[in-house]
Amino acid sequence: MDMTRTITTLAVAVLAACGGGGGAVDADAATPPAAPAGPLRTTTLASGLVNPWSLAFLPDGRMLVTERPGRLRAISADGRSVSPAITGVPAVDAAGQGGLFDVAVAADFATTRRIFLSYAEPGSGAEVGRNGLAVGTALLNAEATVLTGWQVIYRQTPKVASSGHFGGRIVVAPGGLLYVTQGDRQSNSERGKAQDLSQGHGKIVRIRSDGSVPPDNPFVGRSGAQPTSWSYGHRNVQGAALHPTTGELWATEHGPQGGDELNRVQRGANYGWPRVSYGCEYGAPVGNCPPVGGASSGPGFEPPVSWWVPTSIAPSGLAFYTGGRFPEWRGQLFMGALAGQALWRVELNGNTVVTREALLTELRERIRDVRQGPDGWLYLLTDSGNGRLLRVER
Numbered sequence: 007m008d009m010t011r012t013i014t015t016l017a018v019a020v021l022a023a024c025g026g027g028g029g030a031v032d033a034d035a036a037t038p039p040a041a042p043a044g045p046l047r048t049t050t051l052a053s054g055l056v057n058p059w060s061l062a063f064l065p066d067g068r069m070l071v072t073e074r075p076g077r078l079r080a081i082s083a084d085g086r087s088v089s090p091a092i093t094g095v096p097a098v099d100a101a102g103q104g105g106l107f108d109v110a111v112a113a114d115f116a117t118t119r120r121i122f123l124s125y126a127e128p129g130s131g132a133e134v135g136r137n138g139l140a141v142g143t144a145l146l147n148a149e150a151t152v153l154t155g156w157q158v159i160y161r162q163t164p165k166v167a168s169s170g171h172f173g174g175r176i177v178v179a180p181g182g183l184l185y186v187t188q189g190d191r192q193s194n195s196e197r198g199k200a201q202d203l204s205q206g207h208g209k210i211v212r213i214r215s216d217g218s219v220p221p222d223n224p225f226v227g228r229s230g231a232q233p234t235s236w237s238y239g240h241r242n243v244q245g246a247a248l249h250p251t252t253g254e255l256w257a258t259e260h261g262p263q264g265g266d267e268l269n270r271v272q273r274g275a276n277y278g279w280p281r282v283s284y285g286c287e288y289g290a291p292v293g294n295c296p297p298v299g300g301a302s303s304g305p306g307f308e309p310p311v312s313w314w315v316p317t318s319i320a321p322s323g324l325a326f327y328t329g330g331r332f333p334e335w336r337g338q339l340f341m342g343a344l345a346g347q348a349l350w351r352v353e354l355n356g357n358t359v360v361t362r363e364a365l366l367t368e369l370r371e372r373i374r375d376v377r378q379g380p381d382g383w384l385y386l387l388t389d390s391g392n393g394r395l396l397r398v399e400r
Contacts, residue, residue, distance in 0.1 A: 044400045046365065048386075051085025055393040059174075060108040061377050061385055065116050068150060071387065071395060074105035078123070080150035081395060094144060094153030099128040099137040102169025103192075107139075110176040110184075112215065119145045121153075122215075124174045124186065129165045136165035138206070139172045139188050143215070159217030160234070162206035166191050173210075175246040177255060182215045185236065185255055185271075187243035190279065197280050200239050203231035208279060210243060210257065210271055212236040224274030239277040239307065245324030245341055246271075258321035258341050259310075261285035262298055266318050267310035268341070270357055278307035284315050292316050312352065312359040319346030322389075323375035329382030331399070342373030344389060349373050349398070366398070 057074040064070065067083030076098040077091040098106050104126030112120035120143055127140035139162040144153035170192030177185040190197040190208040200208025203225055211234040212223055225231035236255075245258035255271040265285025269277060284302050286295035293316040303309055314321075323342035327335050339352035347370055353361040366373075366386075374389035384398040 046398060046400050048366065048369065048396045048398055050394050051385075051397055052081050052088050052395040053392060054088075055079070055387070055395065056391055057105070057374075057389055058387040058393040058395070059106065059374055059389075061375050061387055061395070062109045062111045062121070063377070063380055064111060064150070067380065069385075069395070070109045070111070070121065070146075070150070072106045072109050072123070073393075074107070075100045076106045076125075078106065078109060078153075085395060089150060092146070092151060092153060094156055095123065096125060096140075096142060096156060096158075097128065099126040099169075104137060104169050104172060107172065107174030108176040110178050112143075113178055113180075113182075119147070120215075121146050122159075122176050122178070122184065124176050126172050127158075127161065127165075133165045136167050137169075138162040138165035139174060139186070141176060141184070141186055141213075141217075159215070160186060160211065160213055162188050163232075164205065166193070166196055168193050168196065171242040171260075173240070173243050175244060175257075177246045177248060178215075179212075179248060179255075180253070183220060184213050184215055185246060186211045186213065187240070187246055187257065189242040190240070192242070197241070200241070200279050201276070201281060203228070203235060203238060206232060208238060208240045209235045210237045210240060210246075210255070236273065237271050237275050237277060239279050239281070241279040241283075244322040247324045247326050247339075250326050250328050250337070256311075256324065256326075256339070258324050260320055261313070261318055263288050263290060263292065263295075264315040264318055265297065266314040266321050268312040268321075268339070268352065268359070269308070269310050272308060275308040276306055277310075278304070282307050284310070284313045285318070286316075311357060312362065314346075317345075319348070319350070320344035320372075321346075321350070323373065323377075323387075325376050325378050325384070327378055327384070329378055331382035332384075340376050340384060342376045342386065344372040344374065347372055349376060349384075349386065 060072045069081045080089040107124040110122045129136040141160040142158040144156040168191040171189030173187035173189040175187040190200045199205035226233045242260040259267040262285040281299040283298035348364040351363040372389040375387040386396040
């Protein structure tokens with residue numbers, strides 16, 4: 007049965023709430039913003055989902071939801087029907103942070119019925135015991151029960167023995183392009199490869215929907231560089247979305263102990279990890295420790311637009327709001343927070359953050375994904391063994 011709960015909003019000043027400022031945040035951010043016209047409420051559309059990771063809308067209003075253990079489900083527009091696991095999904099390595107990640111619907115889905123999935127792919131042969139991010143595509147039948155024609159179109163290389171920091175977000179871009187985020191693989195021995203253009207660690211890649219390389223990618227033709235890379239020096243990007251006006255890619259990135267980031271992802275840019283960071287090594291005193299790499303900025307490194315210190319919020323899921331249900335929030339960013347257990351609203355003036363606000367803190371749940379629905383409401387996934395699909399209304 008649907009459950010509706012009225013949630014009060016919590017306005018959080020950038021400096022006071024986070025022990026530090028975001029990139030180019032002006033003084034107005036220290037003043038709590040005006041509350042929206044009426045309280046927010048959440049309606050539970052579906053529950054009992056096992057660590058749901060991603061949500062995508064089909065043209066007929068149904069929703070596809072991934073569960074990290076390796077299942078893809080279809081949910082009716084009203085949430086009353088949750089399908090059995092759709093068949094044809096590839097085997098995933100579901101240990102640790104691994105598993106089935108993002109689902110994205112092709113722009114021409116109405117005619118092709120094509121979708122994309124990202125997942126932790128187990129190694130085989132000489133790579134048994136290792137894994138890496140992979141992206142594949144298949145066709146979904148009209149009943150949303152079967153995937154056919156599965157084909158892997160991208161693999162992060164090399165595979166490594168790790169169960170963390172896969173990244174995993176897919177963004178469908180105009181012109182038949184995909185952006186795919188990749189993590190540094192959560193190992194001190196591996197993370198430095200985020201600065202190595204010959205390695206897939208810590209890169210955001212840009213590929214065509216068939217897996218081929220766009221010729222205008224920034225590292226095409228550079229000796230020793232993977233031509234799929236669009237940007238590098240990332241730690242673990244789990245939220246990504248296109249700016250509705252500029253078309254630029256924006257992304258949220260997990261820092262280590264503190265130092266989570268919101269980035270405007272530019273062509274060929276180096277985002278610094280692990281040479282610069284706003285976060286500290288795990289185990290260091292919170293609020294009184296040197297940043298990873300010894301500095302928070304440096305020549306040749308692109309600074310974040312905003313960051314969270316000293317406490318991590320663990321951002322996951324990102325959406326620009328363009329609908330009409332919350333007109334005062336049109337053009338603003340919404341991002342989920344796992345450790346922070348909130349939905350963050352980020353108000354921009356151009357590329358500058360002017361306000362940050364933590365919403366729905368009373369839910370006390372890890373928010374894994376956030377999407378704008380075709381009806382203009384916001385939709386959330388909560389990350390737990392009894393995860394929920396929520397619609398945010400007022």
